[in-house]
Amino acid sequence: MRLTPRPDLPRTPAGAVVWPRRAGVLRGLFVSLALLASLLVLGAAAPTATASKLRVRYITSNGIRYLYLVDLAALYGLRYESNSQRFALRSRYTSLIFTVNETEAIINGTRVHLSDAPWVAKGYAVLADIDVRLLLSPILKGSSLRRGDVRRVLIDPGHGGKDPGTQGRRSRERDVTLQVARRLQKELVAKGYQVALTRSKDTDLALAGRSQKARSWKADISVSLHCNAAGPGVRGIEVFRVPPVGARSTYGLQRATAAVPGNAWDADNARLAYEVQRGAVAATGATDRGMKNARFAVIKECPCPSVLVEMGFMSYAAEEANLSSAAYQDKLARGIASGISRYDAALLRR
Numbered sequence: 001m002r003l004t005p006r007p008d009l010p011r012t013p014a015g016a017v018v019w020p021r022r023a024g025v026l027r028g029l030f031v032s033l034a035l036l037a038s039l040l041v042l043g044a045a046a047p048t049a050t051a052s053k054l055r056v057r058y059i060t061s062n063g064i065r066y067l068y069l070v071d072l073a074a075l076y077g078l079r080y081e082s083n084s085q086r087f088a089l090r091s092r093y094t095s096l097i098f099t100v101n102e103t104e105a106i107i108n109g110t111r112v113h114l115s116d117a118p119w120v121a122k123g124y125a126v127l128a129d130i131d132v133r134l135l136l137s138p139i140l141k142g143s144s145l146r147r148g149d150v151r152r153v154l155i156d157p158g159h160g161g162k163d164p165g166t167q168g169r170r171s172r173e174r175d176v177t178l179q180v181a182r183r184l185q186k187e188l189v190a191k192g193y194q195v196a197l198t199r200s201k202d203t204d205l206a207l208a209g210r211s212q213k214a215r216s217w218k219a220d221i222s223v224s225l226h227c228n229a230a231g232p233g234v235r236g237i238e239v240f241r242v243p244p245v246g247a248r249s250t251y252g253l254q255r256a257t258a259a260v261p262g263n264a265w266d267a268d269n270a271r272l273a274y275e276v277q278r279g280a281v282a283a284t285g286a287t288d289r290g291m292k293n294a295r296f297a298v299i300k301e302c303p304c305p306s307v308l309v310e311m312g313f314m315s316y317a318a319e320e321a322n323l324s325s326a327a328y329q330d331k332l333a334r335g336i337a338s339g340i341s342r343y344d345a346a347l348l349r350r
């Protein structure tokens with residue numbers, strides 16, 4: 001059903017819960033519409049004249065501002081659906097699925113890890129403002145992204161030389177990352193990009209040297225390639241971005257308090273990570289472990305939008321075999337390249 005947004009007493013689709021009027025926990029209540037209108041525009045579903053009458057309520061808990069999903073849905077012309085612990089915002093072209101108390105959400109079929117889990121406040125699901133502004137918004141629209149197209153792509157094959165990285169039964173991370181980097185370079189050059197590698201041989205390269213290369217070569221974006229290892233049964237692809245200030249890391253859950261160079265590109269990092277995650281999973285059929293947040297040195301210090309791709313688990317035998325195979329490496333390279341293209345296509349031209 002489509003809710004008519006009314007700040008007084010909207011009802012959930014379940015119809016069971018009454019909206020809080022002036023509960024003590026509801027402070028401030030309304031986020032500036034101008035701010036929110038700039039957050040999301042969903043193509044044909046974008047709100048027009050009626051948007052000026054819509055208000056998005058928020059609640060503050062432990063210093064974090066959360067927005068009511070039902071209001072966001074109304075503002076952007078999406079249907080709001082709730083089913084016990086699951087909440088969805090949908091239109092013909094968009095599907096956002098959230099689960100109460102889970103940081104994992106699904107945006108148009110691709111998994112993303114939120115900074116903060118949605119929860120139910122006074123009977124209505126709420127989502128952290130920082131996840132709306134610096135995750136959903138850049139994924140759903142391009143206007144918060146950098147201007148101008150991508151020309152120079154820096155590829156950073158993880159590890160090398162004395163640092164083998166993760167080791168599987170038959171292969172080493174440092175070799176796989178370089179092999180995929182070369183294939184990705186070919187894909188990107190064929191699409192018309194200028195490409196450089198932080199290392200083109202099996203050599204040592206400190207983390208600082210990798211971000212330095214992005215700076216000296218004036219890369220438009222940088223993509224670091226890695227392979228993963230974990231306990232039995234764990235497999236799949238995950239792509240990391242630097243969490244914005246105030247957002248939590250996916251592992252460890254610390255909230256970033258001080259800005260790092262990579263935070264100059266929060267919106268772009270989110271969109272690039274999302275597109276690369278989506279592209280790599282679609283091309284390989286691998287398990288989608290989702291786009292995540294981590295303050296890894298190589299992306300934290302990067303002077304341009306950057307992501308770190310964990311291409312698969314060397315600790316999972318079948319995935320290690322895939323990672324060493326030329327055919328699978330080609331799929332990975334094609335998928336990552338298509339994600340880069342889609343990010344590029346989302347940028348507003350100069």
Ligand SMILES: [Zn+2]
Nearest residue numbers: 158165226227
């Ligand atoms: Zn690694």
